[in-house]
Amino acid sequence: xxxxxxxxxxxxxxxxxxxxxxxxxxxxxxxxxxxxxxxxxxxxxxxxxxxxxxxxxxxxxxxxxxxxxxxxxxxxxxxxxxxxxxxxxxxxxxxxxxxxxxxxxxxxxxxxxxxxxxxxxxxxxxxxxxxxxxxxxxxxxxxxxxxxxxxxxxxxxxxxxxxxxxxxxxxxxxxxxxxxxxxxxxxxxxxxxxxxxxxxxxxxxxxxxxxxxxxxxxxxxxxxxxxxxxxxxxxxxxxxxxxxxxxxxxxxxxxxxxxxxxxxxxxxxxxxxxxxxxxxxxxxxxxxxxxxxxxxxxxxxxxxxxxxxxxxxxxxxxxxxxxxxxxxxxxxxxxxxxxxxxxxxxxxxxxxxxxxxxxxxxxxxxxxxxxxxxxxxxxxxxxxxxxxxxxxxxxxxxxxxxxxxxxxxxxxxxxxxxxxxxxxxxxxxxxxxxxxxxxxxxxxxxxxxxxxxxxxxxxxxxxxxxxxxxxxxxxxxxxxxxxxxxxxxxxxxxxxxxxxxxxxxxxxxxxxxxxxxxxxxxxxxxxxxxxxxxxxxxxxxxxxxxxxxxxxxxxxxxxxxxxxxxxxxxxxxxxxxxxxxxxxxxxxxxxxxxxxxxxxxxxxxxxxxxxxxxxxxxxxxxxxxxxxxxxxxxxxxxxxxxxxxxxxxxxxxxxxxxxxxxxxxxxxxxxxxxxxxxxxxxxxxxxxxxxxxxxxxxxxxxxxxxxxxxxxxxxxxxxxxxxxxxxxxxxxxxxxxxxxxxxxxxxxxxxxxxxxxxxxxxxxxxxxxxxxxxxxxxxxxxxxxxxxxxxxxxxxxxxxxxxxxxxxxxxxx
Numbered sequence: 034x035x036x037x038x039x040x041x042x043x044x045x046x047x048x049x050x051x052x053x054x055x056x057x058x059x060x061x062x063x064x065x066x067x068x069x070x071x072x073x074x075x076x077x078x079x080x081x082x083x084x085x086x087x088x089x090x091x092x093x094x095x096x097x098x099x100x101x102x103x104x105x106x107x108x109x110x111x112x113x114x115x116x117x118x119x120x121x122x123x124x125x126x127x128x129x130x131x132x133x134x135x136x137x138x139x140x141x142x143x144x145x146x147x148x149x150x151x152x153x154x155x156x157x158x159x160x161x162x163x164x165x166x167x168x169x170x171x172x173x174x175x176x177x178x179x180x181x182x183x184x185x186x187x188x189x190x191x192x193x194x195x196x197x198x199x200x201x202x203x204x205x206x207x208x209x210x211x212x213x214x215x216x217x218x219x220x221x222x223x224x225x226x227x228x229x230x231x232x233x234x235x236x237x238x239x240x241x242x243x244x245x246x247x248x249x250x251x252x253x254x255x256x257x258x259x260x261x262x263x264x265x266x267x268x269x270x271x272x273x274x275x276x277x278x279x280x281x282x283x284x285x286x287x288x289x290x291x292x293x294x295x296x297x298x299x300x301x302x303x304x305x306x307x308x309x310x311x312x313x314x315x316x317x318x319x320x321x322x323x324x325x326x327x328x329x330x331x332x333x334x335x336x337x338x339x340x341x342x343x344x345x346x347x348x349x350x351x352x353x354x355x356x357x358x359x360x361x362x363x364x365x366x367x368x369x370x371x372x373x374x375x376x377x378x379x380x381x382x383x384x385x386x387x388x389x390x391x392x393x394x395x396x397x398x399x400x401x402x403x404x405x406x407x408x409x410x411x412x413x414x415x416x417x418x419x420x421x422x423x424x425x426x427x428x429x430x431x432x433x434x435x436x437x438x439x440x441x442x443x444x445x446x447x448x449x450x451x452x453x454x455x456x457x458x459x460x461x462x463x464x465x466x467x468x469x470x471x472x473x474x475x476x477x478x479x480x481x482x483x484x485x486x487x488x489x490x491x492x493x494x495x496x497x498x499x500x501x502x503x504x505x506x507x508x509x510x511x512x513x514x515x516x517x518x519x520x521x522x523x524x525x526x527x528x529x530x531x532x533x534x535x536x537x538x539x540x541x542x543x544x545x546x547x548x549x550x551x552x553x554x555x556x557x558x559x560x561x562x563x564x565x566x567x568x569x570x571x572x573x574x575x576x577x578x579x580x581x582x583x584x585x586x587x588x589x590x591x592x593x594x595x596x597x598x599x600x601x602x603x604x605x606x607x608x609x610x611x612x613x614x615x616x617x618x619x620x621x622x623x624x625x626x627x628x629x630x631x632x633x634x635x636x637x638x639x640x641x642x643x644x645x646x647x648x649x650x651x652x653x654x655x656x657x658x659x660x661x662x663x664x665x666x667x668x669x670x671x672x673x674x675x676x677x678x679x680x681x682x683x684x685x686x687x688x689x690x691x692x693x694x695x696x697x698x699x700x701x702x703x704x705x706x707x708x709x710x711x712x713x714x715x716x717x718x719x720x721x722x723x724x725x726x727x728x729x730x731x732x733x734x735x736x737x738x739x740x741x742x743x744x745x746x747x748x749x750x751x752x753x754x755x756x757x758x759x760x761x762x763x764x765x766x767x768x769x770x771x772x773x774x775x776x777x778x779x780x781x782x783x784x785x786x787x788x789x790x791x792x793x794x795x796x797x798x799x800x801x802x803x804x805x806x807x808x809x810x811x812x813x814x815x816x817x818x819x820x821x822x823x824x825x826x827x828x829x830x831x832x833x834x835x836x837x838x839x840x841x842x843x844x845x846x
Contacts, residue, residue, distance in 0.1 A: 045074060045112040045143075047084035048103060050120050052091045063088050066116045073114065073145050092123035093167070095131075107140060117146040118162050125167040129160060176461075183453070185289035188312040189446065196246040196277045197319050206443050208316035215319045217243055221278045222324065226331065228347050228530025231278075235269035245269055246277065279332060284325040287315035331534045349530050350375060350399050350540065357543040359388045365396075372397065375542070390544035397606045399540065399548065400528065406550050406562040407523055407536070444487065451483040551783065572615075575605050579615055583624060583637050584644045590633040591625065622647060660734065661704045661725065663823040668728045670822060695719065707792045708784050715788065727799045731812045732819065744837070752840050758806055759844035765802050770794040806841040 049066040067084055074081050085099040103110065113135070115121055121144070122128045135142050135151060142151040147162065184190035191205050197214040201207035220243065224234045244252075247265045254261040266273065281288070289310045292301040320328070334352035348365035355362055356377040363375040364382075373396040379388040458473070458480075528536075536556065541549040548564050579596050597612035616635070619625045624639040624647065639647070666676040676682060695703040696718045704725065705713065713719045726732065737754075744751055765773060774790040781789055796802065810832045820826035 042078050042080045043112060044082050045079045045114050046082055046103065046106075046110045048086075048100070048113060048115045048120060049084060050087040050090065050092060050097070050100075052087075052089055066120065069116050069145060070114050073143075079112075079114075092119060092121075095122055095124065095127050107138065110140065112141040112143065114143045114145065117144050118149070118159070119166045119169075120144075123166045123169065125160075125163045128163045128166070132159070182290070183450070185310055187446065187450070188287055188289065188310065188315060189450065190289055195280055195282050197283060198316065204443070206447075210317050210319060214246070214249065218277060218283060218319055221274060222320065222328065225274075225278060226327070226531045226534065228349070228534075231274050231332075232271045234278075235271055235274045238269040238274070243269070245273060279328060281325060282316075283319045284322065285314050285316055285318040287312040327535060334534070347530060348373070348375075349396060349528070349533055353533065353537050354394075354399075354540050354542055356380075356388060356392050357541045357549075358390065358392070361388070363392065363394075363542060375399075377542075392542045392544055392546065394542050394546045394548060395606065398546070401606060402548060402562070402564055402567070403528065403533070403537070403540075403550060404523065405567065406552070407556075409562055410552070410556050411520070411523065447483055447487050451480065451487070455480070571605075575600055576615055576618060578603065578605070579619065580624065580644055580647055583619075583639070584641050586637055589637055590628070591635050591637060593634070661706075663819050663825065664725050664729050664732060665704050667819045667822050668725060671728075708781075708788055711788055711792050711795075715791075721795070724795075724799050726801055729819070730815055731803065731809070733808055733812045733816055736808060748840075752843065755806060755840040755844045759841075762802065762804060762806065765797075766804050770797045773797070805845040807838045807845065808836045808841065810836075 047067070047070040049063050049070070051063050051066070063086060067086075070084065071081065073079070085103040087097040087099045090097045103113070118128060121131060121142075132142060132151065140151075143149070149159065181190065189206065191200075194200060194208055197211055197218050198208050199211045201209055217238075221234060221238065224237050225231070229237060245266045245268070247263065248267065250263070251261040251265050289312075290304055291309055293304055294301050331352075350363075351365050352362065354375050356379065359377065359379045361378040364378045365373060365375055366381075367373050375394055375396070377388050377390070377392040380391050536552055536554075538551040538553045540551070547568065550562065550564070578600060582596055582599055583591060593612050593616050596616070600612070616625070619635075620627070622639075624637065624644065625635040626638050628634060628636050662682070666682075669676050669680065674680065691703050692705055692709040692713055695705075696713065696716075702722075703713075703719070710721055714721055726734075739751065764776070768776075770793040771790055774786060774793045777793075778786050778789055813832045813836055817826060817829050821829070
C-alpha cells in the first residue's frame with residue numbers, strides 16, 4: 034500500500050476524531066492522530082492541505098460539524114486519510130455506505146492502522162471491522178444506560194438541581210435550598226396567586242427587575258472567575274415561570290427517568306408520569322404540600338386561551354363558576370353600564386341550541402353570597418375553627434441529628450451500589466473474557482465515582498460535629514389560626530382573587546342565576562347556606578324599602594331611576610333595568626300608576642297609611658308562612674298549646690342561620706333540616722328530641738306538578754319519570770341505612786359518610802319514606818289543615834281537581 038515516490042507530491046486531506054465512546058487507553062488523542070497522519074504523509078510524498086477535526090463527538094452519529102464540512106468540500110478533495118475505520122465512524126451501515134459512495138465518486142480513502150487503501154485494497158473483512166466498531170459503542174452505551182437506570186431507580190443519580198436548589202459542596206447527594214432563588218420562587222407564587230396568569234407574572238417580575246435564573250447563574254460564575262458560555266435571558270418568559278413555579282421539586286419530590294432515549298444519539302422522549310421514579314420528601318421543601326396543591330389547582334381551574342394582549346379586568350370568579358345544565362365554565366362579561374357579570378360559556382360561544390339559558394349572575398351577587406356563607410361558617414362553629422392551628426402545616430425541617438442519620442443511610446446505600454458494580458463487572462468479564470480490558474476500563478470510572486462519594490460522605494460525617502449543621506430553608510407560616518385568617522378575609526367585605534381560589538372549590542349556577550357554593554378544606558360542613566331563600570329575602574327587603582321610599586316622598590311622583598339609585602346608595606345590588614320588575618309589583622299592588630309623562634313617569638296613588646299597611650303585610654309574609662314553622666305550630670296546637678301565648682317563637686332569624694344562633698345560646702329549641710340537626714348533635718351543641726315529620730303524619734312535603742295539557746300530551750314521559758322515582762323508593766325499602774347512605778354519599782360531598790348514615794338511620798327508623806308515590810287524600814287534607822291552621826289558606830281545594838294518582842299506582846305495581 035506504500036505510495037510510489039514521484040516528483041509530484043499527492044495532496045491529501047486528513048480527518049481526526051475522539052469522543053467519550055472511545056477507550057482512552059486504546060485510542061490516541063487528537064494530537065497523536067494528527068502526528069500519525071503527518072508522518073504517513075512525509076513517508077509517502079504527500080502534502081496535507083487540511084485536517085478536519087471533531088473532538089468530543091460520538092462516532093455513532095455522522096452529523097458532526099467538521100465531518101459535514103469535509104463532505105461538503107468533496108469537489109475539491111481527492112484523498113481522505115484517517116488513522117483507522119473507527120475514526121470515520123462507528124455506525125456499521127453508514128460507514129460501509131460512506132466507503133461505497135467515495136468509491137463511486139472516485140475519491141480515495143486511506144486508513145493507516147487498518148492498512149486500507151480504497152484504490153488498491155480488496156479487504157474482505159472490512160464489514161467485520163465496521164461491525165466490531167459499532168458493537169463497541171453499543172456495548173458501552175448499554176452498560177452506561179444500565180448504571181444510569183440503577184441510579185434513577187435508587188434516586189441517587191447526580192444531576193444539576195433546578196432553580197431554587199443547590200448541592201452540598203462536600204456531598205453532592207445532599208440537596209440544599211438556594212436562599213436567593215427560593216425568595217424569588219416565593220415572590221413568583223405570591224404574584225401568581227394574587228390573580229395574575231403565568232404570562233402576567235413574568236411581565237411583573239421583569240418590570241420589577243427581578244433577576245432571571247440564567248442572570249443569577251452568570252453572576253455566580255463570574256464571581257468565581259469563570260467564563261459563562263450559556264445564553265443569558267434578561268427577561269422573564271411564560272416558560273420560565275411555568276417551569277420554575279410548578280416543578281414539584283419545590284415540594285421535596287425527586288423525579289427521575291423523565292425522559293429516555295431508545296437509540297444511540299437519538300432524540301429524548303418524554304416518559305409518562307406514571308412510569309417515572311418518584312421519591313417524596315427527598316430534600317427540603319420550598320413550598321409545603323398545601324401550597325403546591327393550591328398552585329396546581331389554580332393552574333388547572335383557570336381558563337386557557339391563546340389570548341396574548343393585556344387584560345383590562347381582573348375577573349375574580351373566573352375558573353370556579355360552572356353551568357348547572359351543560360357543565361361548562363362561565364365566561365366573564367364586562368359592560369360599562371351593567372357592571373361585571375358571568376354567563377355560561379356554551380351559551381355565549383355557541384348559542385341557545387347548545388345551552389338554552391344564559392345562567393347570568395353578577396359579580397356583586399357572587400361576592401355578597403360568598404361573604405355571607407363564610408360569615409355563617411365562621412360564626413356557626415367558631416370554637417372548632419379556633420382550635421385548628423395552621424402551625425400543623427409547617428414545612429419539614431432537618432436538625433444536625435437528622436442530617437447525620439441521612440448521611441449514614443446514604444453511606445450504606447453507596448457502599449451497596451459499589452458492591453453491585455463490582456459483582457456486575459465480574460459477571461461480564463466471566464461471560465466475555467475477550468472483552469476483559471474494555472469492561473474493566475468501562476467500570477473503572479464508575480467505581481472511582483462511587484469511591485469518591487464514599488470518601489466525601491465519610492469526611493462530612495467526621496466534620497459534622499465541628500462545622501455548623503447543613504442549612505435548610507424553612508417556610509415559617511404565621512401561627513395564626515384558621516379563624517384569624519377568616520376574620521382577616523371577612524373584614525375586607527370583598528375577597529381578592531387569591532382568597533377565592535384558596536377558599537372556593539366551585540360554584541354551580543342554575544338558569545335563574547341561583548348558586549350553590551362548594552368550599553374547600555371542609556368549610557362547607559360548618560354551616561348550610563340557602564342562596565335561594567336569601568335571594569327571596571333580599572328581594573322582599575328591597576320591595577319593603579321601595580315602599581318606605583314612597584312613604585317619604587313629598588312630590589307625589591316617582592321613577593324607576595330614582596328608586597333604583599336610592600336602593601343602590603343603601604348598599605343593595607340594584608340598577609335601573611333590574612328595578613323594572615319591582616316597579617311592576619308596585620303597579621300590581623295599586624300603589625303607583627303610570628302617567629305617560631317622561632319626567633314624572635309614575636304617580637303615587639296610595640296614601641301613607643295604605644303604604645304602611647302593605648309594608649306590614651310584607652314584613653309578616655317574610656317572617657311567617659314557611660313550611661317548618663307552620664308544621665311546628667300545627668303540632669303545638671294538636672298538643673293543646675297556643676303558639677302565640679304558651680311559647681315564644683323567634684321568626685326574625687334567617688332559616689340558614691338558625692343553627693348558628695342556637696349554638697350561640699339563642700333559644701332553648703330550634704327546628705332544623707338535616708344535616709344541621711345531626712351536626713349540632715355530634716358537636717355537643719344539642720340533641721334531637723322529636724321529629725316534626727313523625728308527629729305530624731305524612732305531610733306531602735315534596736310533590737311534582739305539571740300542567741294538565743302537558744300530562745295529557747306526554748303520558749309516556751310522566752310515567753317514565755314516576756317509574757324512576759318508584760325505583761328509588763323500592764331501593765330504600767329493600768336496603769339497609771348503611772347501603773342507602775353509601776349510594777347517596779356522592780350527592781353530599783361536604784358531609785362525611787358516618788353523618789349521612791346517622792341521618793338515614795334516623796329517617797329509616799321513624800318511617801319517613803313511603804313505599805309508594807301515591808298522593809293520598811288524607812295527606813292532601815292534612816296539608817290543607819296545616820295551611821288553614823296557620824291562616825295561609827282561605828279556601829280549601831278539591832282533592833280530585835288537583836291530584837292524579839294514575840301514574841303512581843301504575844309505577845307501584
